[in-house]
Amino acid sequence: MAISDSTIQEIKNRIDIVEVISDFVSLKKVGSNYRALSPFTNEKSPSFYVSPSKDIFKCFSSGKGGDAIAFIMEVEGINYIESLKYLANKYGIEVQEEEQTDEQITAQNERDSLFIALKYAGEFFQDTLWNHSEGKSIGLSYFKERGFSEATIKKFDLGYSLDAWDGLMKPALGKGYSEEILEKAGLILKSENKTYDRFRGRVMFPIHNVGGKVIAFGARTLRKDKKQPKYINSPETGVYHKSDIVYGIHQARQAIRNEDLCYLVEGYTDVISMHQSGVQNVVSSSGTSLTKEQIHLIGRYTKNITVLYDGDAAGIKASFRGIDLILEHDLDVHAVVFPEGEDPDSFSRSMSSEAFQQFLKDNAQDFITFKTNILTEGGKNIDPVKKVAVIRDVVESISLIPDGIKRSVYLKSCADLLEIDEQVLISELNKILIKNRKKDRQHEERESSAVDEQLADSLQSKQEEQSGNTPFYVEKECLRMIINYANEPFDEHQKIGEFILHETADLKFDDVLINETISMASGFIKAGKKVEPDMFIGPSNPKMSQLVIDLLDMKYFISDGWEELHRISTSHEKEDLPTATYKVILRLKRKKIEEMLHHNEELLKKSSEANEQDELLQMIKQLKTLFDQVTTELGIVVSK
Missing domain, CATH: 1.10.860 (DNAb Helicase; Chain A)
Structure with a gap:
């Protein structure tokens, strides 16, 4: 279906480009225009501009530009029609749709074809879960054993893949989907003499982009076969880049905005269980190391992240790099550690929704307290040599914070917690900052010079x-x-x-x-x-x-x-x-x-x-x- 011309015109007439873009970036008025850091690159000097009089934006660091519709397409990773629907929903406009012509259908590009195939697969896996005997007896039973209600299962579009080589492929080919698109979507695999389903006999966790489109799948086996990996995920495709997305962002983004806080967990079931416990502002890195792109995505909706950990100290230490990355991108980070043997999924199911939410509030620690407690194993009376290493480690993290005032506050907190003269920490911090500035100076100069040259070239071209x-x-x-x-x-x-x-x-x-x-x-x-x-x-x-x-x-x-x-x-x-x-x-x-x-x-x-x-x-x-x-x-x- 296509959106009618009258609806498109009404959407365009209602759009306030500053209002639309302000949902994603913090704009600052400069003369008659607005300026911000680019939402498309990790720049340090603002080169993203919005002109309300012309209803356009221009990003000098990435070269992107256009109207509010183009901005939503770029920032949300969606197509033109989905961008119009997003804006129609924002402004409360009823969307009138028209039948597409054969030529328009034929003109759909590969990206749209991938989305269509993935949507079909998601609906097929859901139908299998609810209506196929194997899906009901294995998949649905598993989800209900985990304590997921039917409403929760449907909210996250959970499904089941048949334990067959062509359980999805055969009906998909019958519906007219080509092997080429199914392979490019990561749904089937090809060997020298065989073509078969990637996902077989597994419960399915669809991964959605911000706009709600299915872009990939996570799949868990229920067998006790050690030869089979417990989880397998879709490969990188034309619409899915795992480092760019966090699981649950579509379901969570409004709650994250409302609460001005994002809880970050590790697994799919952690996200789902927390939603069922009334905590909807939660996403998962899906078992991968946290990336700057994922932090950037969360940062569109809040500057506050609370990372939830189970009681495994070794695993927590291994994830410190993620906390440092959050600090480096100027977001505030707290942490909650669950009792030993518990994780967000199991712990949220062990108590009432109210008690779980209260636990999260009561046990959130700032990153200084959290990191110090982990590194010192909760004790202050530690070996002096180890204490020096802990102090340096914590100060290294503080040095990553771009805001000087925040650094000062955290330094004082660190001095009080580790019972050390604040001036000593300031001296140590300055050494680290000087060292880092020398290291980063060339990179920053190159980055700044690139933006300067673009603007200067623009002026030169005018001449x-x-x-x-x-x-x-x-x-x-x-x-x-x-x-x-x-x-x-x-x-x-x-x-x-x-x-x-x-x-x-x-x-x-x-x-x-x-x-x-x-x-x-x-x-x-x-x-x-x-x-x-x-x-x-x-x-x-x-x-x-x-x-x-x-x-x-x-x-x-x-x-x-x-x-x-x-x-x-x-x-x-x-x-x-x-x-x-x-x-x-x-x-x-x-x-x-x-x-x-x-x-x-x-x-x-x-x-x-x-x-x-x-x-x-x-x-x-x-x-x-x-x-x-x-x-x-x-x-x-x-x-x-």
Whole structure:
């Protein structure tokens, strides 16, 4: 099904791009625009800008840009239709859908095909769990033995894969899914002489992306066969990158926002049991080491993470790197340790929901107390040599915190806890910071330089465009003026867009994409419509979208001091738009005359007919006169 044009227009009319993007990043007002750290890269200097007047965003560190719909597609990893549905839900708009044509269905790309196949597999595994004798007797019985209610099982779309080589593959092929897509989705495996299901005889845990689409599966065997791994997971695919996602984020994200806290556990069943106990702001790293991408994902919804551990001290020590990574990304971290032999799943099932939630609140320790207790095994009277090692270890973690005030607070806490002079810790911290800064300086300079160069190049490109040195740049300038100022008055009779189109009506734009975009703008203007950037931005023509985004007047995004820093001056064309527009047209005409001159001179060199030569000489003379007139009007000094 496709969303109707009227619904799409209503969504676009209701969108507030600042409001939409603020759900994911912390925007700071800079002039008439907004700035933030990029949600797409792990940058340290903000290069992500939002222009509410133009309804677009631009990320200089990643090159991404577009409208609010494009932002949701990028940040949530979903397609255009799902992005529209997300925004419709946000603004309470009823979605009217239309049947897709055969051509539209055929045009679905591989990514969409993977999502469709994975959705089918998820529904198939659920149906097997509830309606197949094997699924009910083995899979459903197992989940109920774990204490999961039917509502909880359905909430997480749990399922069961038949203990057969083609339990999924055979019906999927019968439904028209190709072996190629099923393999690319990680659902089947191929050997030299056999093709078969990846998941067989296992309870199934679908893994959803933030938008709720099934992107992969975790599968647990119920056999006592030691040759079989207890859990197997989907491989990396075009829609699933395990380092980027946490299990349960779709079900938990609203609760995480509401509570301003995320509980982080290890396994699928930990997440599910906690939900059933009334704790919904919980996700799992699914047994893998915590990654910066997963922390970045959680950080969209809260800056507070509480890591839940079972009583295994060795396992806790092994996970310290995850805590350090959380601190490094400027999130606040606490920890809760369960009694020996217990984990979040078993412990949550051993008591009432109220008692479990109270336990989490009462036993949350800041990372200093937690790490010190683990490293000293809960005692203060430890061997001096070991105490030195513990202090250094804790101070190393504190050094990773970007915020200086937070570091100071934690240092004082550490000094009190380990009964050591705070000044000694400050001295040790400074040594570590100096060492780390030396190590990181080159990397930071490279990163900062890359952003600076992008912005400086953008300004330099603007100068090159205005100089009219190449046909591409002068054509691009015409389009830039239309995109940014088409609706502004040129004089009392016409607007700038109308003036440019009238003056270029007899000219041919050599660049195909520029020509296509100007033709589209011409259609809007002739129809009496106001030209807006978002008219050219959308999934149907990504190249045009990127061109228009790049041409939007980005110089107003650049902070004060850029011109002085890079010794590049920008023309403030808005002070006199009619003059700036007229000069753009003159530069375009000058370049076109220059091309015609060159073309006729080449023809003259090849001509052997006297009459033809006379005509060409006459044409060249006229063109030179025109060229000189335009050059003089532009105020360009040409050396003879």
